[in-house]
Amino acid sequence: MKERVWIKDEGIERGAEALTPERIERTINAVLGNETGARLMAYVETCVHCGLCSEACHFYLSRDKDPSYAPVGKVKQTIWPMLKHKGKVSVEFMKQATQIAQTECNLCRRCVQYCPFGIDIAYMMSLVRRIVHKLELTPLYIQDTAHSHSATLNQMWVKDDEWIDALHWQEDEIREEIPNARIPLEKEGADIMYSVIGPEPKFRTQLIYQAAVIMNVAGLNWTMPATPGWDNSDMAMFTGDSEIMARLKRAHFETAARLRVKKIVMGECGHAFRSVYDTGNRVLGWRMPPIPVIHALEFYWDLLNEGRIKVAKQIEEPVTFHDPCNVVRGRGLHEKAREVVRAFCKNLVEMHPNREHNLCCAAGGGVINCGPPFKNARVESNSAKAEQLKATGVKLCIAPCHNCHGGLDDIIHKYGLDMELKFLGEIIYECMEKPEA
Amino acid sequence: MERIYILVSGPLAWIAWSVLILGSIYRLWQVFSLAKQKEQVLFSYISLKYALRSIINWSIPWNTTNMRLHPIFTGVAFLFHIGFFVILIFLSAHVIMIEEGFGLSWPTIPDALADVMAFLVVGACIFFGVRRIVRPEVAFVTDWTDFALLGLVAAPFLTGILAYHQWGDPLLMTILHMLSAEILLISIPFTRLVHMLFAPFTRGYIGSEFGMVRHVKDW
Amino acid sequence: MTPRRFSFLLGASFIVALSVLGAIPAWTQDTVLKTQAFGTLTRPVALFDHDTHNEKAGLDDCAICHHVYRNGKLVAGESSEDKACSDCHTLQGQGRQPGLRVAYHTACAGCHTTKAKGPLACGQCHRR
Structure with missing residues (x-):
């Protein structure tokens, strides 16, 4: 069995040094007492400890069915003792709870689908993260990301002028290929505001390039903001920092409102979609997003079905498709995505299980963002995914999510899989008709 | 002994049923007023259509992905729950007591069938208990209270079987049967057996979230 | 005892036994x-x-x-x-x-x- 190692993380260690038993008790009771209610009570009292959620979890499956990695096992090591001892738990306990909730659960919600009572275990892990945040135990790397969000309203410390510069640079590049193409900035009254996550201008600028090509070819009335609020990502959501999450989403929605767009179209990112479509809007008091939010997968499907983009050639080699939790279990886009994939690829080989039952990449939920200290454990904890990928026998995997890309990339290297990863936008860019090019 | 029988079949039965009914009302009221007070937002995510869709799909044996992953457990769990309620409501001896006490009556199942079902319920409890010991993922989250709850549920069925077959003194067995059933009734609102009351709501809520917001199946 | 006599006695006791057994339900009727x-x-x-x-x-x-x-x-x-x-x-x-x-x-x-x-x-x- 792969032994669990309690990993030393500077953020956790430094936070723990400042803890006192009184502070732990006060904080736990403040969060559980003031910020929870009927849901937590019903979940904790309804759970009959049947363990049927276990096989939903890729951590459990990958770590030789170690019960301490089963979803209910994680609840047992976090929420139950906090409730039972009314917050009187040790510093050591809190450090371990931090590692469990923040790095050994991707909040992918697969277990929610496997629980006969529909108990939302991801919600309980989020509560633990909230407590961890208030105790300042959040792992160093993701906390740095949250700081970036707080200071710059984007994930990667991208400065305001760097952002605009990156867009101008990509516009220049595109015009080599499509002479009249544009990346319209600050165009009030456009139909679409296109938003991306911080890493795109930072080190995946080709994705902005490809998306802009698709927009131009499709002849859309679109724009990108030149002000903070352009970033739709949200690691604060995953550190339990609801206050910063609310600031981020507010900035994002207000930017769209200022530009008077009809809808926000998002790049291929899962967690950002979750934050804009599902979580952030709630924090701001909106039942559903105040402005329609369209994920790239749905957007591509719309373009294809409206005839705005056309297939010029198809990928000949067999491909497989990875269903990201936040747009599949979180938005049911699996069939639309497959229709687009099949339009551009001759042979789609399914992973098993797939669609809403797909196994997680083990990177999402802020886990990959906890950085190098946790990388080995994370990759070790997803051999199940590696086997799933390997069984397809294909060499090209489409993963329409940044976190999934990161997670799958690590797995592919660690387990020596001969597999290339692509975003769906890359495939479309390669294979669509570009009349003006 | 006769006086004990009169006590358990009369006043204690009234107490047990009252505690069950009032306790259940209290627990539901508690959870709803808590939601109203602190999580009012939950109500805006409830959709009757998707709640029912979820509840129905999880009420059909071997219908959900996880049930198919655990076919034997699923079979046992369904037999257990069906047996529990069918015997409780349709056993002739129970209906006769209701009829003679309140003048209400409804169709019953043959005693032979009830007998088989009672054995199945006790067998299921043993199965659940053994599973708690031999399956590591279940053992990890099991403590004595889990076995106590199983015992609490199994006891009325075991003593019911003994009383029906007249193994041991019928009067004593009947007293133990009624007493254990009364303890079970009283425990329902205040232990994890409360899932009997809460499950439709937890299921319905997550079904609504998955159906209405996330547009995806939750089974 | 001749074989003939033996069979008669055997038959007779069989009939008696049967009637005694048959009488049991009638006798239990009162209880x-x-x-x-x-x-x-x-x-x-x-x-x-x-x-x-x-x-x-x-x-x-x-x-x-x-x-x-x-x-x-x-x-x-x-x-x-x-x-x-x-x-x-x-x-x-x-x-x-x-x-x-x-x-x-x-x-x-x-x-x-x-x-x-x-x-x-x-x-x-x-x-x-």
Whole structure:
């Protein structure tokens, strides 16, 4: 069995040094007492400890069915003792709870689908993260990301002028290929505001390039903001920092409102979609997003079905498709995505299980963002995914999510899989008709 | 002994049923007023259509992905729950007591069938208990209270079987049967057996979230 | 003993044995309640030995069990031991008059409950 190692993380260690038993008790009771209610009570009292959620979890499956990695096992090591001892738990306990909730659960919600009572275990892990945040135990790397969000309203410390510069640079590049193409900035009254996550201008600028090509070819009335609020990502959501999450989403929605767009179209990112479509809007008091939010997968499907983009050639080699939790279990886009994939690829080989039952990449939920200290454990904890990928026998995997890309990339290297990863936008860019090019 | 029988079949039965009914009302009221007070937002995510869709799909044996992953457990769990309620409501001896006490009556199942079902319920409890010991993922989250709850549920069925077959003194067995059933009734609102009351709501809520917001199946 | 004689004795004892065995149901009739009216029974016949019961219970007044109701009212001083319970108490109750099973249960278990004596649980009367 792969032994669990309690990993030393500077953020956790430094936070723990400042803890006192009184502070732990006060904080736990403040969060559980003031910020929870009927849901937590019903979940904790309804759970009959049947363990049927276990096989939903890729951590459990990958770590030789170690019960301490089963979803209910994680609840047992976090929420139950906090409730039972009314917050009187040790510093050591809190450090371990931090590692469990923040790095050994991707909040992918697969277990929610496997629980006969529909108990939302991801919600309980989020509560633990909230407590961890208030105790300042959040792992160093993701906390740095949250700081970036707080200071710059984007994930990667991208400065305001760097952002605009990156867009101008990509516009220049595109015009080599499509002479009249544009990346319209600050165009009030456009139909679409296109938003991306911080890493795109930072080190995946080709994705902005490809998306802009698709927009131009499709002849859309679109724009990108030149002000903070352009970033739709949200690691604060995953550190339990609801206050910063609310600031981020507010900035994002207000930017769209200022530009008077009809809808926000998002790049291929899962967690950002979750934050804009599902979580952030709630924090701001909106039942559903105040402005329609369209994920790239749905957007591509719309373009294809409206005839705005056309297939010029198809990928000949067999491909497989990875269903990201936040747009599949979180938005049911699996069939639309497959229709687009099949339009551009001759042979789609399914992973098993797939669609809403797909196994997680083990990177999402802020886990990959906890950085190098946790990388080995994370990759070790997803051999199940590696086997799933390997069984397809294909060499090209489409993963329409940044976190999934990161997670799958690590797995592919660690387990020596001969597999290339692509975003769906890359495939479309390669294979669509570009009349003006 | 006769006086004990009169006590358990009369006043204690009234107490047990009252505690069950009032306790259940209290627990539901508690959870709803808590939601109203602190999580009012939950109500805006409830959709009757998707709640029912979820509840129905999880009420059909071997219908959900996880049930198919655990076919034997699923079979046992369904037999257990069906047996529990069918015997409780349709056993002739129970209906006769209701009829003679309140003048209400409804169709019953043959005693032979009830007998088989009672054995199945006790067998299921043993199965659940053994599973708690031999399956590591279940053992990890099991403590004595889990076995106590199983015992609490199994006891009325075991003593019911003994009383029906007249193994041991019928009067004593009947007293133990009624007493254990009364303890079970009283425990329902205040232990994890409360899932009997809460499950439709937890299921319905997550079904609504998955159906209405996330547009995806939750089974 | 000749073989012929032996076979006669054997046959005769067989017939005697059969008739003794056949007489058993007739003899047990007095120690259980009359159940013909029920048709098929779901539980074993309730044990009831009339004379032993009354002696034990100190019952002299037949009308305590063999009561007479007229227009829904108990008629004092009249008794109905000449009738079967099922003559009045049909299987299904009629208005306020209880059905046969309910009548039996109320008469027996009801009295036992009041007196806190005698069998109370199902299996005490319906012995297997």
